[in-house]
Amino acid sequence: MKLQEIKVEVFRLTGVPRTPELKRQRPVLTYGRDLRYKAEWLAILDLLKHQQTIQPDITLNQLDQQDIELQQSLHRVGRVTGLSAEAVDKIWKGIQHNSQANSIDITLEELEV
Numbered sequence: 001m002k003l004q005e006i007k008v009e010v011f012r013l014t015g016v017p018r019t020p021e022l023k024r025q026r027p028v029l030t031y032g033r034d035l036r037y038k039a040e041w042l043a044i045l046d047l048l049k050h051q052q053t054i055q056p057d058i059t060l061n062q063l064d065q066q067d068i069e070l071q072q073s074l075h076r077v078g079r080v081t082g083l084s085a086e087a088v089d090k091i092w093k094g095i096q097h098n099s100q101a102n103s104i105d106i107t108l109e110e111l112e113v
Contacts, residue, residue: 006041013048028067032093070095 001009007019014029016022023030029047033040051063071092078088 001042003038003041006038006045010041010045010048013045026064028064032096 011017011022014022014026016025019035023035029044033044035041074092074095075085075088078085078091083091
């Protein structure tokens with residue numbers, strides 16, 4: 001697939017017309033990604049397809065909201081444990097990376113509790 005075809009499919013699946021709206025409306029899909037590259041768009045498309053096959057009765061908005069709530073919870077735990085916002089963001093990026101490989105495992109040691 002060409003990059004433009006991948007973008008069209010991502011926009012169709014998310015219901016947004018352009019990249020700026022995708023970043024604004026679906027930050028979970030675009031956070032930390034360099035959207036100039038085809039590999040990044042393929043990763044987003046894979047996530048969208050994976051989300052649809054796993055839980056077809058949950059909407060993408062609900063998934064985005066769950067991710068936002070998880071990130072907020074992680075920040076609350078980080079504040080309680082005395083972690084800096086930067087450290088929590090690093091942990092969050094690790095969670096996102098691991099979630100793409102379908103392997104999420106957060107330990108207290110990672111939170112430095």
